[in-house]
Amino acid sequence: MNRRVLLICLIVVTSAGSAAAADAGKQIVLQGGSNPGATACVTCHGVNGTGNAAAGFPRLAGLSASYLERQLEAFRLGTRTTAVMAPIAKALTGSESASVSEYYAHQHPPAPQTQAPPQQLAAGMRLAITGDWANGIPACVTCHGPAGQGIGGPYFPALAGQHASYTVSQIQAWKDGARTSDPINLMKSVAEALTQEQVEAVAAYFASLPALDKNTSAESVDALAELPPTHAEQTPADHSEGFIPPSEAEIPDNEFGRMVWLGKKVFVHTQQAASKYAGNALNCVNCHLDRGRLASSAPLWGAWPMYPAYRGKNDKVNTMTDRIQGCFTFSMNGSPPPGDSKVMTALLAYSYWLAQGAPTGVALPGSGYPDLPDPELAPSRERGRAVFEGNCALCHGAHGQGKKVDGAYWFPPLWGPDSYNWGAGMHRVNTAASFINANMPLGLGGELLTNQQAWDVAAYIDAHPRPQDPRYENSVEQTDERFHDHNCFYGESGGE
Numbered sequence: 093m094n095r096r097v098l099l100i101c102l103i104v105v106t107s108a109g110s111a112a113a114a115d116a117g118k119q120i121v122l123q124g125g126s127n128p129g130a131t132a133c134v135t136c137h138g139v140n141g142t143g144n145a146a147a148g149f150p151r152l153a154g155l156s157a158s159y160l161e162r163q164l165e166a167f168r169l170g171t172r173t174t175a176v177m178a179p180i181a182k183a184l185t186g187s188e189s190a191s192v193s194e195y196y197a198h199q200h201p202p203a204p205q206t207q208a209p210p211q212q213l214a215a216g217m218r219l220a221i222t223g224d225w226a227n228g229i230p231a232c233v234t235c236h237g238p239a240g241q242g243i244g245g246p247y248f249p250a251l252a253g254q255h256a257s258y259t260v261s262q263i264q265a266w267k268d269g270a271r272t273s274d275p276i277n278l279m280k281s282v283a284e285a286l287t288q289e290q291v292e293a294v295a296a297y298f299a300s301l302p303a304l305d306k307n308t309s310a311e312s313v314d315a316l317a318e319l320p321p322t323h324a325e326q327t328p329a330d331h332s333e334g335f336i337p338p339s340e341a342e343i344p345d346n347e348f349g350r351m352v353w354l355g356k357k358v359f360v361h362t363q364q365a366a367s368k369y370a371g372n373a374l375n376c377v378n379c380h381l382d383r384g385r386l387a388s389s390a391p392l393w394g395a396w397p398m399y400p401a402y403r404g405k406n407d408k409v410n411t412m413t414d415r416i417q418g419c420f421t422f423s424m425n426g427s428p429p430p431g432d433s434k435v436m437t438a439l440l441a442y443s444y445w446l447a448q449g450a451p452t453g454v455a456l457p458g459s460g461y462p463d464l465p466d467p468e469l470a471p472s473r474e475r476g477r478a479v480f481e482g483n484c485a486l487c488h489g490a491h492g493q494g495k496k497v498d499g500a501y502w503f504p505p506l507w508g509p510d511s512y513n514w515g516a517g518m519h520r521v522n523t524a525a526s527f528i529n530a531n532m533p534l535g536l537g538g539e540l541l542t543n544q545q546a547w548d549v550a551a552y553i554d555a556h557p558r559p560q561d562p563r564y565e566n567s568v569e570q571t572d573e574r575f576h577d578h579n580c581f582y583g584e585s586g587g588e
């Protein structure tokens with residue numbers, strides 16, 4: 093049999109298999125499962141999984157099958173406590189759960205509802221797209237995918253097109269402790285930080301977005317992700333400690349302001365806005381969170397007032413331009429934009445604007461990454477692997493490869509050809525440990541990991557292969573001796 097025939101056979105066999113599963117699924121939806129307690133789903137979720145907004149029955153159509161299956165499991169285990177679903181889920185057999193999930197995953201999602209007032213939708217959009225970092229809330233889309241379409245797989249469901257009443261009820265369930273099905277409390281920590289007003293706004297916003305119909309449309313999520321920029325932005329309310337950069341609403345509407353906006357765009361969407369200078373798949377914002385605004389993630393407002401400064405790394409007095417060029421060369425594994433290029437001018441304008449009112453030459457609290465005390469035990473890659481598998485792999489991938497949605501990275505890679513190179517600040521174990529301790533897992537910075545765990549996982553990540561140090565000379569040994577006399581695993585293969 094030649095390869096093409098074999099391939100066609102395989103395709104026929106798999107689609108016949110899932111078609112059979114979907115048929116069995118439809119049977120359950122209409123008539124219930126083999127055990128009497130597994131009542132027909134159609135009464136509440138509808139034959140096409142559209143759900144019911146007024147009753148708070150979720151739409152299931154188009155959610156990923158593995159996510160739906162995990163939720164049925166959660167009802168069985170009691171990590172979701174609901175009087176209605178628990179007995180039904182318990183009465184379904186394993187294969188019935190799988191086939192009914194498969195069936196609903198392939199139904200067409202319902203059209204969006206848009207009754208909410210525009211102001212509420214705008215507030216919801218702001219939260220969904222930029223988060224509320226002053227209160228520790230990352231953007232919802234970071235975990236729920238571009239335009240809330242989900243990331244696929246078992247963990248990060250679509251929110252777009254979901255009934256607002258259901259979304260509100262789930263966030264309340266997390267606040268009440270009635271839902272604990274989320275891995276490492278990722279959603280609990282978000283839910284607890286949200287105010288009721290925010291919950292209602294963001295639920296209305298996601299309900300107004302069309303859910304991507306994977307079954308009919310070839311429309312890419314990119315098109316849906318093209319939302320208007322978040323011009324209006326509230327100044328963080330209760331951020332009493334530390335420097336507060338100005339709100340984006342204050343960016344002036346003139347030539348300078350346009351340069352500031354461009355700088356922000358380069359910083360957040362480096363891959364699109366400065367692709368020719370980026371040699372890997374990262375964006376500046378991946379290591380400088382909340383658009384370069386977040387304290388303890390080397391914010392731009394903390395850097396601007398501190399340059400020019402002497403740096404041992406290149407043994408000279410560095411300007412802010414040199415510093416940014418350094419991040420392009422090493423962190424971005426690219427070629428630095430020239431000092432007089434538009435990209436550089438834009439990044440400088442954005443940094444300068446963020447630092448409005450900051451004193452020159454004063455290291456502000458929250459600048460850089462915080463110093464982390466030395467670990468009690470020498471960092472262990474072995475223990476680090478366990479930390480990684482339990483707390484990081486669900487987003488960054490089992491092999492640190494990151495996670496793509498629609499061909500572009502949504503969760504950034506931690507090692508391999510698309511990550512930072514062997515000369516980057518992040519390849520130093522102490523620097524990575526301090527970044528990780530303060531900022532990871534996303535939304536749980538400073539809350540989940542112990543200092544020791546941060547050191548261990550940093551050692552594990554930084555002993556993995558990545559692009560060569562651009563200062564490489566002759567051999568790894570020689571380069572090691574010349575440039576890597578610090579806390580790092582330069583040149584090691586990580587055993588991968």
Ligand code: HEC
Pocket residue numbers: 120121124125130131132133134135136137148149150151152155160161163164172173174176177180184192193249261
């Ligand atoms: C009597 C109404 C009712 C019936 C019948 C019913 N459900 Fe549900 N279902 C609900 C409600 C209400 C929720 C929300 C539960 C909560 O608040 O945690 C839900 C939630 C779910 C969820 C979680 C969705 C998500 O986005 O996390 C899944 C999966 C699900 N149901 C599957 C099924 C399947 C499969 C059947 C049929 C075997 C079924 N349900 C029958 C009312 C029902």
Ligand code: HEC
Pocket residue numbers: 150162219220229230231232233234235236246247248249251258259260262263272273274275278279282286294295534535
């Ligand atoms: C750090 C990652 C993360 C962020 C940020 C995040 N979520 Fe989630 N969310 C999750 C995970 C993980 C789940 C799946 C929980 C589970 O498996 O039960 C989830 C599930 C949900 C659900 C339940 C969906 C369903 O079908 O039952 C809702 C509603 C939700 N999130 C709303 C939000 C909103 C609104 C925001 C922004 C304010 C947000 N999330 C931000 C990680 C996140």
Ligand code: HEC
Pocket residue numbers: 359362374375376377378379380390391392394395398415416419420423424439459460461512516517518523
């Ligand atoms: C892989 C992670 C990573 C990426 C991507 C990255 N940086 Fe950095 N950046 C760092 C680290 C690590 C430091 C050093 C922080 C420290 O030691 O306190 C740093 C420092 C800086 C500083 C100086 C901060 C200070 O307080 O002195 C600036 C400015 C900067 N980066 C800008 C950028 C820009 C612009 C981009 C995108 C072109 C970028 N970075 C991309 C990791 C990264």
Ligand code: HEC
Pocket residue numbers: 234235278374377378379381382479480483484485486487488502503504505506511512518524528532533534541549550553
């Ligand atoms: C909920 C998903 C999630 C989890 C869990 C998570 N991260 Fe991240 N991580 C992210 C995202 C998203 C970014 C980029 C932040 C941004 O762009 O706003 C990131 C950025 C990073 C970076 C800098 C960028 C890069 O690619 O090098 C490192 C290092 C990192 N994470 C390490 C970790 C470690 C270690 C853990 C486990 C202790 C972890 N992360 C857990 C989502 C996650």
